[in-house]
Amino acid sequence: MAGIEVRELMFWVPQTGSIGLGLSILSYNGRVHFGVVGDHKRVKDPDAIVQRFGAEFEKLLLIALMEDWSEDFGAPDAAATLARYL
Numbered sequence: 001m002a003g004i005e006v007r008e009l010m011f012w013v014p015q016t017g018s019i020g021l022g023l024s025i026l027s028y029n030g031r032v033h034f035g036v037v038g039d040h041k042r043v044k045d046p047d048a049i050v051q052r053f054g055a056e057f058e059k060l061l062l063i064a065l066m067e068d069w070s071e072d073f074g075a076p077d078a079a080a081t082l083a084r085y086l
Helices: 046-066 075-085
Strands: 021-028 031-038
Touching: 021 046, 031 046, 046 075
Parallel strands: none
Antiparallel strands: 021 031
């Protein structure tokens, strides 16, 4: 901000009564931050979701590195790439 590096980030997904789960992703300065907010009636253990973030993000990274960036690709292409390398 104004040329100064931010040291700590904290953010929340806006919630209303009709939203049972909110996920947010923020990238800054070469790092990716995830946030989860859940309605306890709908999501009994949001920490279980958070525990899977690392592994799932690694899969996305693998797909991004393995895809041919000279062409457009979509979800089916990404799934095929993931299946091919895992």
